[in-house]
Amino acid sequence: MRLCHKRISELVSQTDAEYVFWDSAELKKRTCMSWNTIQETFFHDPRFIKRKVGSKWYYPARETRAFLEQWLHEQPH
Numbered sequence: 001m002r003l004c005h006k007r008i009s010e011l012v013s014q015t016d017a018e019y020v021f022w023d024s025a026e027l028k029k030r031t032c033m034s035w036n037t038i039q040e041t042f043f044h045d046p047r048f049i050k051r052k053v054g055s056k057w058y059y060p061a062r063e064t065r066a067f068l069e070q071w072l073h074e075q076p077h
Contacts, residue, residue: 019061027059031068042071 019026028035042048048071049063 021058
């Protein structure tokens with residue numbers, strides 16, 4: 001069982017390493033949230049790093065993941 005968890009963690013790390021940044025579609029996929037929910041909950045949080053390039057939003061993958069994990073821990077039960 002421990003070996004299985006280790007392998008899953010390795011695969012997740014490899015997948016994350018493939019992306020330097022996420023677009024909005026990837027953000028919705030990774031959070032399992034709709035765009036409206038994202039905007040209503042954390043999108044406007046000043047700690048949430050984002051950059052608009054042309055008409056498209058981009059989010060640095062590592063920083064976004066860290067922010068989302070912290071944000072979730074801060075939410076009331």
